[in-house]
Amino acid sequence: MWKQQFTKTGKMILFILRRDRIRLPVWLISLTFLTLITAIAFADLYSSDQERMAIAETMRNPAMTAMVGPGYGLDDYTIGAMMAHQMLLFTAIVVGIMSILLVTRHTRGDEEEGRIELIRSLPVGRLANLAATLIVLFSANVVLALLIGLGLFSLDIESMGLSYSLLFGAALGAAGFFFAAVTALFAQLSENSRGAIGYSFAVLGLAYIIRAIGDVSNETLSWFSPLGWILGTEVYVNNYWWPVWLTVGFTLLITAIALYLNTIRDLESGFLPSRPGKKQATPLLLSPFGLVLRLQRTSIISWGVGMFLIGASYGSVLGDLESFFASNEVMSQMLGEAGDVSLTEQFLTMIMAVMAMICTVPALLFMLKLKGEEKKNRTEHFISRSVSKWTLIGSYFTTSIVFGFVMLFLAVTGLWSASFSTMDEPISFLSLFNGGMVYLPAIWVMIGAAVLFTGLIPQLTGLSWLYLGYSFFVVYLGGLMQFPEWLGKLSPFGHIPQIPVEEFNLLNLALLTLIALLLTAAGFAGFKKRDLTG
Amino acid sequence: MTVIRARGLTKRFGKFAALRGVDLEVKHGEIYGFIGPNGAGKSTAIRVLLGIIKATSGEAEIFGRDAWKDAVEIHKRLAYVPGDVNLWPNLTGGEVIDLFMKLQGGKNKSRRDELIQKFNLDPSKKCRTYSKGNRQKVALVAAFASDADLYILDEPTSGLDPLMEKVFQQCVLDAKAEGKSVLLSSHILSEVERLCDRVGIIRQGEIIESGTLNELRHLTRTHLLIETKEPITDLESFKGVYELERKEDQTISFQIDSEELDGIIKHVSQYGLLKLESSPPTLEDLFMRHYEETGKPQASGAGGEA
Numbered sequence: 074m075w076k077q078q079f080t081k082t083g084k085m086i087l088f089i090l091r092r093d094r095i096r097l098p099v100w101l102i103s104l105t106f107l108t109l110i111t112a113i114a115f116a117d118l119y120s121s122d123q124e125r126m127a128i129a130e131t132m133r134n135p136a137m138t139a140m141v142g143p144g145y146g147l148d149d150y151t152i153g154a155m156m157a158h159q160m161l162l163f164t165a166i167v168v169g170i171m172s173i174l175l176v177t178r179h180t181r182g183d184e185e186e187g188r189i190e191l192i193r194s195l196p197v198g199r200l201a202n203l204a205a206t207l208i209v210l211f212s213a214n215v216v217l218a219l220l221i222g223l224g225l226f227s228l229d230i231e232s233m234g235l236s237y238s239l240l241f242g243a244a245l246g247a248a249g250f251f252f253a254a255v256t257a258l259f260a261q262l263s264e265n266s267r268g269a270i271g272y273s274f275a276v277l278g279l280a281y282i283i284r285a286i287g288d289v290s291n292e293t294l295s296w297f298s299p300l301g302w303i304l305g306t307e308v309y310v311n312n313y314w315w316p317v318w319l320t321v322g323f324t325l326l327i328t329a330i331a332l333y334l335n336t337i338r339d340l341e342s343g344f345l346p347s348r349p350g351k352k353q354a355t356p357l358l359l360s361p362f363g364l365v366l367r368l369q370r371t372s373i374i375s376w377g378v379g380m381f382l383i384g385a386s387y388g389s390v391l392g393d394l395e396s397f398f399a400s401n402e403v404m405s406q407m408l409g410e411a412g413d414v415s416l417t418e419q420f421l422t423m424i425m426a427v428m429a430m431i432c433t434v435p436a437l438l439f440m441l442k443l444k445g446e447e448k449k450n451r452t453e454h455f456i457s458r459s460v461s462k463w464t465l466i467g468s469y470f471t472t473s474i475v476f477g478f479v480m481l482f483l484a485v486t487g488l489w490s491a492s493f494s495t496m497d498e499p500i501s502f503l504s505l506f507n508g509g510m511v512y513l514p515a516i517w518v519m520i521g522a523a524v525l526f527t528g529l530i531p532q533l534t535g536l537s538w539l540y541l542g543y544s545f546f547v548v549y550l551g552g553l554m555q556f557p558e559w560l561g562k563l564s565p566f567g568h569i570p571q572i573p574v575e576e577f578n579l580l581n582l583a584l585l586t587l588i589a590l591l592l593t594a595a596g597f598a599g600f601k602k603r604d605l606t607g
Numbered sequence: 608m609t610v611i612r613a614r615g616l617t618k619r620f621g622k623f624a625a626l627r628g629v630d631l632e633v634k635h636g637e638i639y640g641f642i643g644p645n646g647a648g649k650s651t652a653i654r655v656l657l658g659i660i661k662a663t664s665g666e667a668e669i670f671g672r673d674a675w676k677d678a679v680e681i682h683k684r685l686a687y688v689p690g691d692v693n694l695w696p697n698l699t700g701g702e703v704i705d706l707f708m709k710l711q712g713g714k715n716k717s718r719r720d721e722l723i724q725k726f727n728l729d730p731s732k733k734c735r736t737y738s739k740g741n742r743q744k745v746a747l748v749a750a751f752a753s754d755a756d757l758y759i760l761d762e763p764t765s766g767l768d769p770l771m772e773k774v775f776q777q778c779v780l781d782a783k784a785e786g787k788s789v790l791l792s793s794h795i796l797s798e799v800e801r802l803c804d805r806v807g808i809i810r811q812g813e814i815i816e817s818g819t820l821n822e823l824r825h826l827t828r829t830h831l832l833i834e835t836k837e838p839i840t841d842l843e844s845f846k847g848v849y850e851l852e853r854k855e856d857q858t859i860s861f862q863i864d865s866e867e868l869d870g871i872i873k874h875v876s877q878y879g880l881l882k883l884e885s886s887p888p889t890l891e892d893l894f895m896r897h898y899e900e901t902g903k904p905q906a907s908g909a910g911g912e913a
Contacts, residue, residue: 458707
């Protein structure tokens, strides 16, 4: 009876591998690549003990501990210790996300789409799909552990021996195991794929927060978080294997529960009650703008939190910067020659440029959502009612402009609040605010470009991303790679006066704003004229 | 009074001409059936009328206003139901209905609730969980709950079960009784036959036939089944006789062009009629006849323009 439940699991494994023959390798290769490239970059950037100790000093604060985990290797901050300290947690989170997304896709996702029903109508065991999904994911995580472990070892970096590197990989793989099992469980509990993803992400987020609080205040607390277990391996410093086995043990337990729950439930049902939604709309929803906001609500909130954290993470290192820069050649080169301003101020202008460009990402996303909606034939609901095309595109434009500002504001606030607690002589909020807001015209130009494409040539909206990518490349790396100056001037971000290092340049800002206005106007006009696809 | 008037509508997508000079008129208070196979240009024509896409040439007017320029004004008095309803997965059906009604400008809560009940829709469910039929119900409830003067319905019943189709047909007839106009594009010919006052058939971007059902029937053949005392042998030689089939000796079934009906009856009555069964052509016969024929469509217009 029990065995019969697994009939044709092998065939299902092949089928899942076939469906994910691109997706899975892309995940594994990019994760491995990112890890290896970071290790190489660390080895290049911090080649002397002195430089490593300098960066270790910037890590000695609660903000950093909360963000990346306890710095158990700070006293002898080897490249390995640095990898484990700065990269292990975040990579583990990404591996967790991979497991969550892939497991949901093959379990509740397929079930919701009615595909599992087709599979079940064939002579296939009831547990075959779930078992096959988990076997594929577990194998993928083992492969990932080996790829990363062997890859790190092959870099031949001092302090990163074979068994330690394998432990680094294994810790990541264990995180993948755990969240695959957790997602399999929630795929049984929740009635739809969104719920399964949502609850699994909630576990991931909770694990992060419990660990953050625990690492700062009470170490025992961290052991209640699976991410705490992963960091508990103390890779490249103390190298404990037992937390990996602990994680795998819990994984097997959760897997068993998930399999059991799958056998006792009906297809397309769940255990958690799906609460009925609203029968009526709130007044806030009842306009195109209201709908746009509502559809992007989750995205807006997560970007907002993210931008604040990015700001805070930059802010938390500001206090120890001078000593760090003094000892690091590469970083000084990136910042260019120092005049009469401090290195911290120079670094600040670069942070501002980077943050402004990151804030442009959500702003563009909010604007280009319109194209996505059009593609899905949902704009016709507006156009076939008494909503003008300008109201439609205007709603997305307004969201983009407003939240472009809000994101930048949150990033600056995060920067200020963290720098306030770590710097001896904190920078005033106002000067940070000015230094950030001066980038608004550049963001407007980027939004204007997106409007232009949406209005005139929707097939080419992808170019706005390319332009942003280009800007990031030339502005962020331009100094380091010593690009000619005109390359930077092709980007709107290259025309922004870097306050407080440079003079405030009203003319440039006014010109950028004018360009943004022209682009937007042309986009609006084009949108009014052109056919909608749906 | 004319509610929709289209003259020589042409729409090109690159080289492909989706509409080639479409003329269309929907009069006040009538239900106009718009039929044609997939890809014939029904939805394109409707989208031009809605101002979602702009005609390459030709005129399209609704309520006497330009369909492209005055779209927003026109849409205040118009309700549209697409054939393929795409909704936002994370909103509930109730929320979407409210949003649509608000965008339309109307606010008739009791009518909304009544229709939700009639169509047996659960408004508290997220749109992601709805089947095609349920998504269509959302659009139908929003449309019929609004106080529109013109309903443009593009294959609105393709996902509905027969019970719900009845409810839908009643809604359309109620709208007509209130003096409203309806443009109904449909595949379900029995539905068109039951509901529509006039019909237009579109093929490859051209209206090839339009008029009342009676007028259209004139253009087509009547099915006859006769039994005579003496055998008739010379029917084949008559003009306008098709698909002749001799069953037993004396029973013959055949189709006859409507304009030849008089002559043929006079002829066969000489043989001593024992039995005569005549069935009018169904819309399906008409439709099939147009689409099975290859080559040029027949010249249109007999009685179609009014």
